[in-house]
Amino acid sequence: MSHDAVLFDMDGVLVDSEDYWVEREREELLPWAVPDEEVPVREITGMNYREIHDYLAEHYDVAVTKEEWVDRFDDTAEAIYTEKVDLLPGFADWLAQRRTQGIPMAVVSSSPHDWIDLxxxxxxxxxxxxxxxxxxxxxxxxxxxxxxxxxxxxxxEPKACIAVEDSEHGVDSAVAAGTTCIGYHSGADESVDLSNAEFVVDSPADLLATVDDLLGVEG
Structure with a gap:
């Protein structure tokens, strides 16, 4: 069946921020917060950053307060979103065309609104x-x-929507909600398992073409 709307994750889908987040989390943020153990980045990818601290506090010996964690994440986010990231190739023109066709689109992100707005x-x-x-x-x-x-x-209803996700947590969320999920391998972490998604793609062109196929529109 054709679908009516598209729900896009932001980090690692609309922008290549996961490349920068994975690096910062692996090299700086996680060792700072959990100095005595190595935390695999994939455990937290796709989670809201406030909930990440809750998760770490539950499973590890955390050396920083939630307030310190939030402040450092905010500072890191501003640098990443204003100075580093690139938009998904071809997305701006594609979005403009599909909006002209009246196809509803949403951003669905674990990030706070301040980061999304950037x-x-x-x-x-x-x-x-x-x-x-x-x-x-x-x-x-x-x-x-x-x-x-x-x-x-x-x-x-979720079943009328396509969801595009690049993390295991995101795919699991979209599938559990009942959407048709496309898993997008953005390249930030090749170990990410997106096999729960109905479709898995690894290039921007294939991603947008798969969305168009599911919408029933011409590319």
């Missing part, structure tokens, strides 16, 4: 809805609530 403003992107993990008073990815909420914001 990306939307920098690349002059407009979506019909922008949903952050901050908008829901329940656990974020890998739980399904954020995608259920985003589909509702666009006026659809």
């Amino acid at each position: 990306v939307l403003d920098r690349f002059d992107l407009e979506f019909d809805a922008v949903v952050s993990a901050e908008d829901i008073d329940v656990p974020g990815k890998p739980e399904p609530h954020i995608f259920e909420h985003a589909a509702g914001e666009l006026g659809f």
Whole structure:
């Protein structure tokens, strides 16, 4: 069946920020927060950064407070989104064409709105809805609530929506919500297992072509 709307993750999908986040988390943030153990980055990828501290505190001996963690993540995010990231190749033109065709689009991100706005403003992107993990008073990815909420914001059931994700937590969230999920290997971490997604692609062109196929529109 054709689908009616598209729900895009931001980090690692719309922008190549996962490359920078993985590096910063592996080399700086995780060793700083958990100095006595090595935490695999894939354990936290896709999670909201406030929930990451909760996760670390539950499973590891954490050496920094949540306030210190949040402040350092905020500073890191501003540098990454304003100075480092590139937009998914071909996405700006594709988005403009599909919006002209009236296809509803949303950003669905574990990042806070301040970070999302940095990306939307920098690349002059407009979506019909922008949903952050901050908008829901329940656990974020890998739980399904954020995608259920985003589909509702666009006026659809999740089963009518395509979700695009690049992390295991994100894919699990989208699948649990009932969307048709495309897993996108962005290259930030080749060990990421996206096999729960209905489709898995590894290039921007294949990603956008797969979305078009599921929408039933001409590329």
